[in-house]
Amino acid sequence: MPEHSESELVAALKAGDPHAFTELVERHSGTVYNLALRLLNNPQEAEEVLQETFLSAFRALDRFEGRSKLSTWLYRIAYNTALMRLRKHSVPLTSIDEPLATDEGQALPRQLVDWSTLPDEILLGSELRNVLAEGVAALPETLRSVFVLRDIEGLSTAETAAILDLTETNVKVRLHRARLALREHLTAYFTSAGAVGRRGGEDAHGEDGSRAV
């Protein structure tokens, strides 16, 4: 099946070409699923969001006017579908409109341990995927969606901003906060797993509790 350009794909979709819809699914189901999975932290619900997203897209195709990229349009549907489910859950959510603390004077962690030079057999242990998932699940929703789209799915700042209705500056601020929190999470894991000690590299001299500032 030849890959269409975006405008060809939109035209084929509107003409009801089943190959075109298959292409849409093949191109974008991964990101739709991962966004839903990380927001809802539940594979079953993520699959339901995947189905609802493509069904909604299928029904709404006639109204797609091409003002955004097709992927942006689709991921917005996915995000809103997942968000509606999230809001039905009893867990209180942080509001998307909640102002971010813009004070960049976040405290540097007291202990700086260098686990970046650990050998792959430790870094890439069997628990790694679970540890990565737990880290994302622990993020506030406002940071999670930005992190998934930017760093896991590799979308641009501009597209992430368009999907989530944020400014690009806000995307960058949230991405940075998410990364710092996840770095902390991995540091805690690699430290508690006993992986980091003397092997943590010659610069691992922060274990005396001294602050970096």
Place this chain on the structure above:
Amino acid sequence: MPMGRMGPVPCDEILAALSEYLDGELDEQLCAEIERHMAACGNCRIMVDTLRKTILLYRTYGHEELPEGARERLYAILPLKRAA
């Protein structure tokens, strides 16, 4: 990070700029300031190395494949005319 300041850049300003630094979004002068700082500050070096590794691990291993059969279940509920 304010430009043109005198003296060394404090660690918290380095920390605030690290994502943009790692994403290649800072201009040369700011990159040079960060690199000068890191040459002298072991903690900030660890911070940037572990932050870079965090991003790399998520980029490489953070994406989950669709569950087995999910694609087929999706196609089954879509009202597509089956292509030959």
